[in-house]
Amino acid sequence: MQHEFLISTRGQGLYEFTSQVRDWLRPCGHDGLLTLFVRHTSCSLLIQENADPEVQTDLQAFFERLVPHSDHPSMSYLRHTYEGPDDMPAHIKAVMMPVSLSIPVSGGVPALGTWQGVFLFEHRRSPHTRKVMAHLG
Amino acid sequence: MQHEFLISTRGQGLYEFTSQVRDWLRPCGHDGLLTLFVRHTSCSLLIQENADPEVQTDLQAFFERLVPHSDHPSMSYLRHTYEGPDDMPAHIKAVMMPVSLSIPVSGGVPALGTWQGVFLFEHRRSPHTRKVMAHLG
Amino acid sequence: MQHEFLISTRGQGLYEFTSQVRDWLRPCGHDGLLTLFVRHTSCSLLIQENADPEVQTDLQAFFERLVPHSDHPSMSYLRHTYEGPDDMPAHIKAVMMPVSLSIPVSGGVPALGTWQGVFLFEHRRSPHTRKVMAHLG
Numbered sequence: 001m002q003h004e005f006l007i008s009t010r011g012q013g014l015y016e017f018t019s020q021v022r023d024w025l026r027p028c029g030h031d032g033l034l035t036l037f038v039r040h041t042s043c044s045l046l047i048q049e050n051a052d053p054e055v056q057t058d059l060q061a062f063f064e065r066l067v068p069h070s071d072h073p074s075m076s077y078l079r080h081t082y083e084g085p086d087d088m089p090a091h092i093k094a095v096m097m098p099v100s101l102s103i104p105v106s107g108g109v110p111a112l113g114t115w116q117g118v119f120l121f122e123h124r125r126s127p128h129t130r131k132v133m134a135h136l137g
Numbered sequence: 138m139q140h141e142f143l144i145s146t147r148g149q150g151l152y153e154f155t156s157q158v159r160d161w162l163r164p165c166g167h168d169g170l171l172t173l174f175v176r177h178t179s180c181s182l183l184i185q186e187n188a189d190p191e192v193q194t195d196l197q198a199f200f201e202r203l204v205p206h207s208d209h210p211s212m213s214y215l216r217h218t219y220e221g222p223d224d225m226p227a228h229i230k231a232v233m234m235p236v237s238l239s240i241p242v243s244g245g246v247p248a249l250g251t252w253q254g255v256f257l258f259e260h261r262r263s264p265h266t267r268k269v270m271a272h273l274g
Numbered sequence: 275m276q277h278e279f280l281i282s283t284r285g286q287g288l289y290e291f292t293s294q295v296r297d298w299l300r301p302c303g304h305d306g307l308l309t310l311f312v313r314h315t316s317c318s319l320l321i322q323e324n325a326d327p328e329v330q331t332d333l334q335a336f337f338e339r340l341v342p343h344s345d346h347p348s349m350s351y352l353r354h355t356y357e358g359p360d361d362m363p364a365h366i367k368a369v370m371m372p373v374s375l376s377i378p379v380s381g382g383v384p385a386l387g388t389w390q391g392v393f394l395f396e397h398r399r400s401p402h403t404r405k406v407m408a409h410l411g
Contacts, residue, residue, distance in 0.1 A: 048178050066203075099375065104270045
């Protein structure tokens with residue numbers, strides 16, 4: 001069983017879509033393995049804490065400092081800059097964070113821990129519609 | 138077939154559980170795909186060299202320097218600090234390293250390379266019991 | 275269905291093998307899930323942009339700066355150095371980037387986005403033959 005989730009983003013940050021994933025899995029009702037795969041090279045999939053929103057802003061702040069935009073002096077060695085100063089850093093972050101996630105499913109329920117949510121992490125500044133393929137096997 | 142491994146940790150570091158994984162897979166005897174999924178947001182799953190223990194201490198040393206505790210001056214921008222100075226760095230490291238791993242299985246044996254072991258990487262200082270879901274499909 | 279891809283590398287950098295993956299999947303013709311798993315601890319699997327080769331050289335340049343070789347003064351704390359100055363940094367990079375990738379397959383075609391290619395990222399300086407296990411389920 002396959003499905004494509006569409007996630008609308010409005011700039012850099014984390015966008016949770018746990019409830020959409022749960023809703024899609026529920027009718028199947030049996031055990032299996034859910035795989036999520038993002039069809040882009042400038043955003044990521046994350047499983048992270050969804051209780052305190054400061055976790056999400058701190059995550060974003062850390063990665064902005066670790067991978068500054070390409071107009072920052074420390075990044076002057078970057079060559080792929082014609083799509084904007086946030087583009088090559090987006091590719092770098094997309095390499096450091098998951099493009100695919102696999103989550104066991106028990107009785108139609110994903111085996112997420114108490115505090116785990118499923119997020120798309122948008123690394124570009126401008127709005128995008130992101131495609132996430134889901135496969136339940 | 139699903140199973141939950143429990144890994145007891147005693148502070149930051151790598152905890153190998155390759156033999157538990159091999160023991161669980163052996164009776165099945167056929168080809169398949171093993172997926173491991175950790176149900177927490179402050180530890181990671183790793184596949185790494187299990188020959189020289191200095192690889193493990195070096196890995197830990199590198200990530201301590203890359204993501205210092207939140208009482209370090211360079212991390213003063215972090216906001217999610219009330220669970221202790223090792224908490225938000227643990228979330229950051231959990232984003233940079235795998236939450237799920239998928240390993241092909243041939244005749245009941247995981248296709249690990251000669252030097253590959255399966256580890257839980259604990260990012261918190263205090264002892265924890267960590268839950269790792271296994272799915273064999 | 276399982277297969278082992280062999281990727282010959284000639285030093286640090288990205289080696290694309292998207293076409294080999296597509297060729298192997300095509301005869302199956304149905305929906306499924308492709309999992310790739312690299313059987314080594316000093317190289318990684320990546321999905322990244324395959325249009326502009328500067329993305330690949332920029333990725334390599336970033337990770338060389340983030341994880342310098344162990345003969346660099348900033349890395350003097352590393353202990354696992356007897357296999358050469360590029361060895362422990364290779365293990366560190368192998369922890370930060372995927373060892374396994376899972377890609378949904380629709381009608382024998384992997385659900386890669388327009389710009390996504392599948393790469394092996396070699397972290398060692400010397401030539402290697404790298405083994406990548408593929409499982410289609």
